Amino acid sequence: MSGRFQASADSKRVNTNKNLNRERQFKLMSKKEVAGSDPNSDGSSSRGPNLAMYLEVEELEGIGPVMKTKLNTAGIVTVMDLASKSPNEIADAVGSDLQRAAEICEKAREKLVELKYLGENFVSATEIYKRRMAIERISTGSKNLDDLLSGGIESQAVTEFYGEFGSGKTQICHTLCVMVQQPKELGGLHGKVVYIDTENTFRPERIVGIAEARECDPDAILDGIIVAKAYNSAHQELILSELGKQVRDHGVRLVIVDSAVAHYRAEFLGRGTLSERQQRLNKFMHALVRAAEIYNVAVVATNQVQASPDTFFGDPTKATGGHVVAHTSTYRVYIRKTGKNRVARMVDSPYHAEREVLFVLNEKGVDDPPEEVNSSFSKRKQS
Ligand SMILES: Nc1ncnc2c1ncn2[C@@H]1O[C@H](COP(=O)(O)OP(=O)(O)O)[C@@H](O)[C@H]1O
């Protein structure tokens, strides 16, 4: 396990030898076996365990020992790692020009298409529809919030929760850490979580409380959460660039970045640095979108909004990340307080209606309000 990631429950070391052996074992399999290994992998989202995950970079044509070493040094071990990077990142890692890097990137994607891990570039709408129907989701813990998200947090997508301080973004993240580890019939994906904590607000004791309230074994849940504290924006980017190994070694299905924007906001102050901040944040958000798709994980990012008193029309709050985050997150949910309850609104979704639902925060983390509160809220919304 990389030094940047630590299990939250205790400092128990994951048996890296076992993982290495597993990787070696896969490597020893013939290419034919690897290619035909997963009959379910038709490029749809319900990608089963796919051996494409363990195919190392040197299996790609044109990658020799020197380039392999450079890539490995940059934490790029597998073809999937390569496909999850931008040509710029690859160019930096191997010291090549951008065109060569883009070719390598494209080759990696083609390989994953060939292995039927990724879908073809050109496909019928029927095929896309079939894939969308097979997308896996994680329950948020609240039926209302799940309904708003058409069934829960989508894998292979980035969902952004934004709202003011205390609106419940971190509570949503904590609840998801418990929910994703549930079996599918209980709303989870039976998978582990990587929690990138940038504001030092991850609390294992809150996880224990939520797990107990939901009748789960808190120790097992804590063991399934890999926490990475990010100390600055560069560190946060580095952690994300090493995600591939965590996904491979631990069966991660959810990646949380709480908050995605805090470091950028703190480090780039003033108007002069605004465009640099937006550029860096843009790069980070695009890397998140690529990681979600390539590693078949759900990504949840939070973003704090500030009340801006100079706004007289429209929404008095705006997301810190501004347009950058808005344009790269696949789904955006705006959270606000109303009395003891919380309201979630789906914003700018390519297919969801823009509507609002009510949820509450309690010992179970995210939960539904009592029925009478719920129905009076719905009635008010309709009138
Ligand atoms: N154990 C708990 N039971 C009920 N509500 C809680 C509990 N812990 C935290 N909360 C609620 O969560 C709020 C903080 O939400 P949080 O997710 O930290 O906000 P942010 O959007 O800033 O991340 C608190 O104000 C409180 O209302």
Ligand SMILES: [Mg+2]
């Ligand atoms: Mg928070």
